[in-house]
Amino acid sequence: MTALPPIPEVERSITPPDNTANSLYRTLVLPAEAASKAANAKDLLYPRVVGYLLLYIPNIAALATLKRDLASCNSEDQGGFQAIYELGEYYVKNFIIIC
Structure with missing residues (x-):
């Protein structure tokens, strides 16, 4: 799965504009993705799923x-x-795989 987009792009993508969603993306989702990436963790998919769900x-x-x-x-x-990671895994197992 492609890396999450940077904050300025996200602020333009979330419609209608939503300060809470932008803040959650900036303070939780992006750091979780970075931590997984730095650790070469298998959990890298899960914060990306959550981030893309915020966008789309x-x-x-x-x-x-x-x-x-x-x-x-x-x-x-x-x-x-x-x-x-657990939230992303939940969405993958209970919504994405089912579709």
Whole structure:
């Protein structure tokens, strides 16, 4: 899967403009991707899935759910970015593979 786009591109891509989504992308998703990439981790796919979902989610209700799920990753005590990896894995297994 292709690397996530830089922040300026994302700020133009998320429509309608959404400061919360942009902030979650900048503070959680991009750092999780960078950490996986630096560690050559098998989990690299999962933060990318979450990031691309923020960019291309099909409707406002789904975006609200994704933002809530992603924000909860920021408050969980799972060390590092494990909660984001698990969220991405959840979306892969329960939505993407099914389609």
